[in-house]
Each structure stands twice: as C-alpha cells, then as structure tokens.
Amino acid sequence: MFVDSHAHIDGPEYDADRAQVLERARAVGIIAVLTVGAGDPASGALERAVQLAEDEPMVYAAVGIHPHEARLFDEAAAARLGRLIRHPKAIAWGEIGLDYHYDNSPRDVQRRAFAAQLKLAREAGKPVIIHSREADEDTLAILRDELSRDHGGVMHCFTGGWRAAEAALDLGMMISFAGILTFKRADELRAIAREVPLDRVLIETDSPYLAPVPYRGRRNEPAYVIEVARALAAVRGLSVEEIGRRTTENFTRLFRLHLEGFRGAALDR
Template identity: 40%
Template structure:
C-alpha cells in the first residue's frame, strides 16, 4: 500500500526528546507512518518567515516535501509582499504556495486582510507555476470568487481539510481543484461531509491528517500523526464500498498528478534504494 499524507504540520508535533535531538523524534513518527504504508508527506508552512526552521527540521527526510505560505489566521510578523512570495516560492524545495485562504469562523474581523493575502498567494502561484493549498471556513462565496479567475489562468491546487458542502465541492472540482479529506470525515457529527466523500469523483480526491490536529476515529483525543492518514483512507474506502488498496493507489496517483516534480523525486529516491 502506498499512501500520501497531503497535509501535515510536522513542526507542530509534540516530539519525544532523544539524545539525537528533535529530528530523531520526528524520525520515529515518520517511521511509524511508513510502516502503515505512508510513503510521502507534504509538510505545510503557515508562516513564511519561519520556513528555514521547517527546512532544518525536515532536511534529513527525503520523503518530506514543503510548501510556503501564510495561514489566514496568522497575522504576519512583518508584511509579506507578492514579490516576496514569488521569490521564496521559486525555490526548488517548495512544492506549493500556502497554506492560504479565508477563515471567517475565527476571524471575520480580519476579512479584508485575509482577502488581500489570499490574492497575493494566488498571484504568486500563477507566477511560479505551482499549486496552492487552500484553507476555507465559513467563507465559501469569497473563496470560490477568488479561485475562479485563478483557475481560468491555469491555476490548480487543493481544498484542504474539506468541510464545505457538495455544491462547493462540485464547483471546486469543476475548476480543477482536488478535494482533501481529513479525520473530520470519521467524526459522528459529519454526515453531510460523508455524503460529499461518497459523491465526488475519485480522481479528484486526496487524504490528509492535518496533524497534529483532528485525529480520526479511533484516535480522537490523541495527537494526530501522519500514520493516521491510513485510518482516513480506510474509512472512506468502506464508505464508498471500495478496497482500501485501490483508494490508496487512486489518491496517491491524484497527488502526484498535481505534483509531477515530486513523483520524479520519489522515483529517483526509489532507484537509489534499489
């Protein structure tokens, strides 16, 4: 089985301290995930001013890729311009721009700032020709309004940790976006989300953990870890009456269709290990 955790925050995990330091603690978490079939991890940056710390943490791990962006709920330590996002986003080790987007649930008062920064990320992503990782909560109308011209100019990306309705999903898929499901789909209160997971096209589906948040059933109440993406995949496979191996293969193919350069990186790594 080959799974990809398409969204995790490895720098936010509470890691066991070892004599080798924090990275060794992360290696244990990643090894546990690898044993469950997780072969690649997209580690999401939420503050571009902290990207070097994230690089340092993940440098030992060839199966971890990085993004760069400013989360909509994070106020920047200093302004981040579109030009800076373009400059930083051109780096070879940056797979996508984001996490970016809109969140009116927690911070509607910062709506104008969020809209401005979301647009900057979209403009930068078009310039560097890389996907965007989109966070949206209680902002569906504005999110779709900004994504439409982006997609018409060839932009692509992921609606991560999807919690919107089926109509939103269909519109996003129609724009060429991928829909990524987290452990929320396993929650007892998530009937509407499960209906979306049953109906969206399989060739547009991804799975993620959003670790360390939102651990799926049966791990609720624990720190979420990348290895738990298998629980998400198993749940959705059963929901759709599919073999887990098939769903894992499909979501992995979807991920690398969006990130073909990462597939080349994985192929090179496999060749070195052969």
C-alpha cells in the same frame, strides 16, 4: 502505498519524537508527507518546513501565509516566500485562503492577502493549498478571479457542502478529506466523499490536529492517514489499498512528482 497530503510535522509538537513519527508512517506504507509551513513569517516557521523537507527524503514542503496571519503578509513576507518556493522540495503554495470562524485577521485583510498570494503562486507556477472555513462563497469567488482552471490546487480538510464541492471541482481543484471523515456525525461529509470523482480526491491528517477515530483526542500524526483511507474506502465500496493507490496517484499528478517505489497511471503518462 499512501500519502499524507497535508500535515504540520515541522511544528514544535514533534520536536521530541519527529524521527519516530516518520518511522511509524513508513511502517504503515506511507511514502510521502507534505508538511505545510504556518505561523508568523518572521518566526522562521516557513524555513523550518523547507528545511525538514530537505533533511527527510519522504517529506515535501508547502509555504504560504495562513489566513490567521494574513495581517502579517507584506512585501518582506512575499519576498521570503518567493525565495523559499524555489527550493526543489517546496512543491506548493499554501496553505492560504480565508477563515471567517476565528477572524484572527480582519476579513478584508484576509481577502487581500489571499488574492495576492494566488497571483504569486500563479507567477511561480505552483499548485495552491486552500484553507476555507465558513467562507466558501468568498474563497471560490477569489479563486475564480485569480486562477485559471488548469492551474491546480486542493481544498484542504474539506468541510463544506456539496455546492461548494461542485464549485471547487468546476475550478479544477482537488478535494482533500481529513480525520473529520471518521467522526460519528459526519454523515453529510461522507455523502460528499462518495460523490467526488475518484481522480480528484486526496487524503490528509492535518497533523497535529483532527486525529481520526480511534485516535480522536490525541495528537494526530501521518500514520493515522490510514484511518481516513479506511473511511473513504468504506463509503466508496473499494479496498483500502485501492484508495491508497488512487489518492497517491492524484497527489503525484497534482504536484508533478515521481515518488520512489510508486508506479501509477499518473507516472506512466
């Protein structure tokens, strides 16, 4: 059994075949997909993620204002998020954070929106999903300021170095690996994946982006998370099935879920 801990299958890229995409995921043993609402908060993107989670038993939702749209974070957006996060299948606040690669929103605006949303997530008692690109120092500093170590969260699609991974682990975060782990030139990332404690690892697709080898260049989809699991299994010297079990267990523990058909240590406690 496997979980895709971060995807965007509520997006328009799947409007023509979303049901088939989910069926392909089920066929390879995926029991849950976390779809992460993104985009202009006034566009209905956040609501679409929650609605999909309501309609599809295997889908859960996260809501938050991505750093690309941080300039759009205001009182109205905060109020909309506050309503949506109360939905029983809205299990996380995110993705939020900093992106200094594209700078689609000014950096000071990104930092303010990030800190404000961490405070809201803390008040709501929801784990956070963190986006950090070329901004690890500021991302980690804001996390230290705004969250306690036991709050819970994940560094999504991790691409930082070992120092950033260690700092995130010290803050109580999980580390999630995506299709980049399968790329030919990702030796440094695979070395990090070998060292992260196994009870702190998640796998994801970030669909429709970053399709893993052998699907690179195509639209990504949750079924392909198996390739990320295979890459992680190879560097850890474990079976793919064991990686599936351990990462699913981590997912259920972080997001406090009982997934139908899954029994693991996280659920037995």
